[in-house]
Amino acid sequence: MEALATGHLFALTGAVLVGLGLFGFITLRHALRQLLAVNVSGAGVFLMLGGLGRGAATTDPFPQALVITGIVVAVALTAFGAALILRQAEEDHAAKEDDERGGKT
Amino acid sequence: MTAFLPLALLTLPLVAALISFAMPEARAVWRDASNILFALVKLALVGFLLLQAQGGVDFEWRYEFLPGHDFVLRVDAIALLFVTLSTFLWLIATIYAIAYFERGPNLARFFGFFNLCVLSATGVAISGTAITFFLFYELLTLATWPLVVHKGDEKSLTAGRVYLTYTLAGSAAFLAGILWLKALVGPLEFAAPPDLSPVPTLTLILIFVLLIGGLGVKAALLPFHGWLPQAMAAPAPVSALLHAVAVVKAGAYGILRVVHDIYGAGTVADLGLGLPLAFLASATILYGSLRAVMQNDIKKRLAYSTVSQVSYIVLGASLAGPIAAVGALVHLVHQGIMKITLFMCAGALANRLHIKAVTELDGAGRLMPVTMASFTIGALGMIGVPPVAGFISKWYLGSGGLEAGDAWVIAVLAGSSLLNSAYFLPLLYRAWLLPPQGDHAPVAELTGGWNRMLVLPAAVTALASLGAGLFASFPFSPLEWVSLIVDAGYLR
Amino acid sequence: MTGLFYAAAMALLVTVALALVRAWKGPGTIDRIMAAQLVGTGVIGVALTLGAARGDATMLDAALVATLLAALAVAAFVASRAPRGARKDGEDRS
Amino acid sequence: MSLVFDLVLCLMILGTAAASLLMRSALGGIVFFIAFGNLLGIAWLSLGAVNVALAEIAIGAGVTGILLILAHARLSAMGDPVECEPTSPWMRAAVAVICGGLIVLLSVAVLSISPTDRMGAQIATLMPALGIENPVTGVLLAFRAYDTLLETFVLLGALVAVWAIAPPGGWPQRPASLAIATPVSLTVIGTFSRVLLPASLVMAAYLVWTGSDLPGGAFQGGTVLAGGILVAALGGAIALPRADDMRLRSVLVLGPAMFLGIGLGGIALGRFLSYPVGLEKALIVAIEYALALSIGATLALLVAGKPVPPAAVQEGGD
Amino acid sequence: MSPLDLLVVAPLVFMVLSLLAGGWQRSLLALAIATMAALSVWLMTLDPGTAHVVGGWELPLGVLLRADGLAQMLVPAVTLTAGLTGLYALHQFAPESHASNAQTAAFWPLYYLMWSAANAAFLTTDLFNLYVTLEMASIAAVAMAAMGSVRAALRYLLIALLGSIFYLLGVALILSRYGTVDVTLLAGMAEADFATALALALMTGGLLVKAALFPLHGWLPPAHAAAPAPASALLSGLVVKIGFVITVRLWFEGLAAAATPAGLHVLGGIGALAILFGSLQAIRQESLKALVAYSTVAQIGYLFLAFPLIAGAGHAWAGLSFHAVAHMIAKAAMFLAAGLMLKAAAGPRIADLAGLARAMPLTVTAFGLAAVSLMGLPPSGGFSAKFLLVDAALRQGQAIHAAVMLIGGLLAAVYLFRPLAVAFSGSETPAVPAKAPSMVAAPLALALAALLLGFAGGPLAELATGGAPATVAQEPPPSLENTVKTASEDAQ
């Protein structure tokens, strides 16, 4: 019974995290923050998987493995996203500097 | 082996097209030679098929191109009529086009699409099912578009756009119509007409409207004719082909097929669709003629004349009865050879004398007598003066009208003939009876190598239209052939 | 005994929550980093006690990894922060 | 008791998540995100999923945290405050309703499913054949080795993707220096990192070694390794290699290539990715070590970012 | 030994090699194309439904790879598209500059990664494995998009990430509910309960983002328009199909129990809107690549419009497979051709293309042929697809669906003939930079392939329906001879 409740508790937490992340993704206007929000949602999904795989004594190793895969995939995409954000900022920065230089001459 | 003969009819122009595309402009001579050669070979093949078909042999080739849909090529007597026309005129038009363009730019492209156009027209003719017909009908649109915009100027581009707008919308309607009907009654084979009895009348009428609407666009029926005069922006050989064999004829031929081979003339009449269609055709005949009178540009005048003349075929198709059917079918051929004559002459005039408007024609008969003589034969035929071919068509159409109990058809024909005279006779008057404007010297029409080929093809087709009228009752004349078809019960 | 460890773990969670209040309030970056470090230490404590509570010694490895990466995170924080002076230089350059 | 603990934990997880998203200050948000990741790690511990907890603490909180910190710092250095224009209250309310709806739907679905260990027993029966004891490693490297193989290529692909956006003149140089702090701080961090790097190495090796029987494994170990490399690079203890360095490339592809090679070798025995009987454990461990090394290098370079022109490296920023 | 795993693994081997190969990419590509072509042929010869688990680990634990008809069509198409695009890319991303150009160095590994991802997605039936596959594709796709515009790529990545989350959410529910993520197992177990329905909705939502179905398409046009031509070709050709194929596997196989007719009709309706919206947007574009990109938005619509037709009469499943393949090939051809045209043109706008039909006839031909397929005109794969779909719609009485598809074809003609017309216009022949033959040949070969697809309709449709899920209408191909016979009997 307690295992059941624990599982549901974590799974529900995961569900709320998904919603929170989605809220953040839509309302936050900076790409870095959106990236963070997606990660929150992702963690929520993982937690759902874990919670619903919770057995009486153990947690199903199958979803565990899937979650590990998911975490690694998430970090790969997040890192690439961060690199894109930085590159974008550099381009904007350079464009701004060009504009200013153009304005002076 | 013989099953592949229909395929060969398509392969010949296809190979000619590929050779034209592939040949660099510098090798124009080879291209020209191969084009003429292929046209000749095809003519020979058609001759062979004609002999076979006279013995009542039909050739068929089928292939399941999509699940439940067969691609059927079927050479029957009606198809052969159209194929013969298109093959003969292909040869003529090719020779003319070579002379017309001499060594202009983009000719590889031009002749390539020209041949594709012929391929599509042949395909339209020998299609055995409505869907096969649609395939070639659509291919025709695609193949003609580059010809219409060939010059690449603003006017041609506009013409191309208008052309596509009309024809593609038409094809969509046509496709919807055939698929709808097919969904209800199964494959639409021309040789094995479907049983329409289970389909509700209203649906049948609706589908008929879709089909005729779709085909009417290419046949330039009244509300859908707008593209045709605009397409005059294309070079003369293109106009000649478009008007005489390819596009408008495909539309008219399609209407014939729909009325006779899908619905059956009887059903069309039972559904109360024949008369409205006949009225529409009549309206188009009169409207086209009226508009033609108002045109100063020669090619525009000819274009409106086409609008009018093609509807004769539709008129013949819509009147129940074998005589009208004969008139329709024979006009398909007659109008083709006459109209191509007129366009080739107009092209020659424009090419040599830079005459484009009616008002510039003064004395042209003295400057280019051969051309103008051909033109005169064609024009008289259009008016319906015996013994030129046009007379025969109008005679049968009129008789067909009487036979069907629609005497008003005579009035339409008479009115149209009057209008035809009104737009052709002033032209002839100016050309023959008025002195030339400016100081033009007579053109050496029949000398100078390929130059004469600008004039001779028109003379040949003019003589052909004269012959078709004069020898109408001889074997292998269009009329005899058509009568054979109708007697054999090909048209229901 | 299990209950005792659970209680300790829960109490540690509460102290982590308190530290988080500071992280929320700030006001300075330094304050947030310090809060982060306290959270890190707290989590290590929780991992240790939870391992004891559940009788799973492998959870110590989690604590170990947490220690190491907490150190890394703080190092990243510190190293990547341009002090005010440096930041001004940067602005002058642009 | 444990339920109460879990409840408090879940509330804190939700709180930190909310704070990480709702805070105006981006840096504050990142701090909360790291805390969130750590608490999630605890949650996984509480679920008895130590493997995942290790991964979450190392990757979700650790490396992702470092990544976000660095990105934030670099953006700040370029004058981007990472501020968000606050969205209108109406919009927020509308979005909140939508997200709330989603949460309700998800909750209903979650409650309709009863949590169970569905495949644990089945996996347990297959484990003896593999010769290892950690079922999660069994799933990752045997039953679902195909997923894992593709996943390593996602990582490798991400690094190549980061390379693709190198600025003009940046290819094939080194990534930008990670540190933009004052010399004093750098000295301390430098010393610090000289200790952390070997510690990370040892820790990584330990995690991989223990991973075949106990919680741990290539991903956790690789991540710890990446963390060590990163901090060493931050402190200037090591220089990250140039992108065209063949030694680097070899390390990057070592794990994936070995995985592929062993997988393809399985074809000789009948099937792709089947291990020959008796060699299962040896091959799995071999793959794990190679993978950990590659993952460590890949992740470290991923976080370090794209190569930049040499001048920018010396300036310390990009 | 089976081509199923090798088709996924071989590109990964090439990815590893390409990271180590430096300047040897040319040979590597040749080897890759040869290998993949051989494997694809092998795949096509397998019996439909051939499947095996990876590594011998049985379901529900392991991952099942399966060659059904859809995969047997799509994977060879991927080989063709990716292979030819690779040949083209050899010039845009010349291996010689790998030491100085980041994009060149990065393109090739990403290219192989994408190739592997596409094959993996089409061959597996495992929903979680599909998640990893989706992310492989996302990484490669976003990175390629970033080579054109970082901003567009960033937007793409964020949206793709969100889509993945939704997809994974669904997978989590399914795994927890049924204890398996394998489509074939789920097909026998799935029930229409709340959790399943929600999971289906969530996964579909996530996948539609990746497939860029209106109104979730916002990321696509900027990303696809900005990317380098070979990248755009792969993005529009391969990547969007992945999301689509997974959606198909869910709705018609794995979770078919929860796929209510209402849901199918909603998807179909959205598809219809996508066709109209995407086409209208494409018509408004001034930039050539933006036009082609919006055309993708419209064409995706057809894929989903077919959903409500799958279970009914007709051959909608074959039409769907055809459309996926034809669009993949034709769109890749079009992007490659557009890339060449833009290199020669004065600017990115359509108006800058004047005279190119003369300057680069082969490239414009490729563009034109691809356009023919995209418009759904015969003879082409696009036509076969649209034809089967319209046919199915009419047979099921879904007149609106049929009308939308036909109107979509017309709208496609409106936007696709515009650049063609401009290319045909102008009297000047612009100087065109010299191009490697293979760079010209690649789009042409793809376009011809799209065209030829229209001729192989029968056998390919049979291939596509092989091993189709049980929910697909399995109607025996009507034996045409019988129907004709009955029809003619009726006529008598």
Place this chain on the structure above:
Amino acid sequence: MTGLEYAIAGLLFMGVFFYAAGSLGLLRFPDSASRLHALTKADNVGLGLVALAVALHWGSVAVAAKIAIVWLFAIFTAGATAQVLGQSSKDETDPRP
């Protein structure tokens, strides 16, 4: 409860107390420097006590060694960061809350 258990309980209590003190200090002290003070001392002592308790609970040398490493690391980290933080807190005035 045995003596050992009492000891463990005591250690845990003390540890938690120090933790709480550190947190409260971080929360209540007025400026960054004094907060730093609270942080670096209190919570590491807390961790040490908790670690000792856990080590006693397990009663195994290997586990104890691991726990010792954890603790040493924490102290080392705290020390190093405190130094740097102290350095940079001097010129730190973040305007935004």
